[in-house]
Amino acid sequence: MMKDLLPFILTHEGISYIKDDALYILDRRKLPFERKYIVCKDYKEAAKAISDMVTQGGGPLEVALNTFLLESRRNSNLDDVVKTLSSSRKTNTTMKESLYHLLDCVRKGEDAEKAVSSLFSYYDECYDRMSSFGASLIKDGDGILTRCFAEHSFLLSVKKAVLSGKDVKVYVPETRPYLQGARLTISSLTEMGIGAYLITDAMMANLMNEKKITLYMTASDRYLKNGSIINKTGTLADAICASYFNIPYYAFALKRSSNDDYEMEYRRGEEVKQIAGVRIAPESCEALYPAFDFVDRTLISAVITPEGINE
């Protein structure tokens, strides 16, 4: 049932698949205006695609699993494969841990096809459980702010809440510079028949003040041992405003990290100076692009994991 609820870009086919000994990755940078796949011949090209942001959020994980499968069929050096893919996005520890888990399985003599397939099923079950917890935290009449593209757990939470008869609206910040909110989240919600409004990145406080936004929900790129999270730039501002207005903030996390280490990823400031290829600021100006925010646990009401709701 879960798969029927998902928008196309969150189905396995809508993320990546193997065909004719090559890996196809849906290029999220072109969405929603163009449905184009990037074709990768090997793990090096797949790692480059991940690093180039062809896919993001939960996308790199699925790409990594498929790439591992493809390379295992070729009897490639899987140590190299896992090492290269793991370093393609520093912040994505779920991808890294899954790859090392697969490497372990294969070393222990397990069939790669079976190991990858069971990992895919495991994550599907995780999303299903997390979204049931998420839906239980959404109240009738809620206006939900999100940030970036919170994918399966968030979209399924909202869909399950709506299916159970709750009246819900979603407020979607465009999420500059890559515009994942404008390009992915609002399209997915529209495709799923859920009422949603696009806003710019700093309008959330206004709508909280007007009591239109009553709940905040995001994914998390990392869930630290101490309870804090790392997520897309803008999440900290949202969380601080939510806290100021006594609005609950729930983050989704597949896994809790075993430590509190994190490394902040700064991307090229040049990316801030343009929008969809159009220059918006003078060539000569400087720009900063801190890609992720650290959100202190005191700002988080609870973190929703496959195992339960951690308050």
Place this chain on the structure above:
Amino acid sequence: MMKDLLPFILTHEGISYIKDDALYILDRRKLPFERKYIVCKDYKEAAKAISDMVTQGGGPLEVALNTFLLESRRNSNLDDVVKTLSSSRKTNTTMKESLYHLLDCVRKGEDAEKAVSSLFSYYDECYDRMSSFGASLIKDGDGILTRCFAEHSFLLSVKKAVLSGKDVKVYVPETRPYLQGARLTISSLTEMGIGAYLITDAMMANLMNEKKITLYMTASDRYLKNGSIINKTGTLADAICASYFNIPYYAFALKRSSNDDYEMEYRRGEEVKQIAGVRIAPESCEALYPAFDFVDRTLISAVITPEGINE
């Protein structure tokens, strides 16, 4: 001296001027890529230009004064002129009050040329005084966040602080949807030789957390009797984050309102769905554009007026 410090777009010539019985308004929507003037034959066209956002911030005030002058030379019905111009931007009460002041002067037999000229001088002096107060509140080593295009008072404050030997950096949110930060503020700071970084609209909390931003300064569209202000969308989020990190917030205001009334301007959501004419979200999606934020006085450290610093 003050005029030599200003960037071109804040000089009188860079805002609007009268030539050949017509009013020229610099089109801020095209900046910094094109320096183009809109020519208005009469007050109706000038009012339309203001309403179409050809100029904004302090621009409409100067356009209104020049339009009043132009129409007084033609012996037009100045009641109609004042009424039409006043209603071209609901939130701009300084423009409205200045126009009614001029109408009063003329009714009392004062020469229109003299009345307009003395009002221009009055505002120049105001900016000079406010920026001296502003500069006194900037500390050596400060990283200053601003929002939108805070114009004369802010830019001159920073310039005076730098001239007095203080090391200062400015962090400029792009300010979607119109991108005044990316197009006007960062260009002006660069032209003035002040170190500045462009960021997207929700990155401020991250940079406050990193202690890069240590001060917040904006203009204000209205300064209410109760001490709260109305300013560009995003200001409330900034102010809440500043308060959370114990960062002072100073707003500039030419005048304090005699009451606490305000009307919130919602603009067309369509404007959020595009950037510089490029569509960023699906045609079918809905969008909201609350154009201004109400910022409660408890979030404001002080308001800087021509008369002094109101804590």
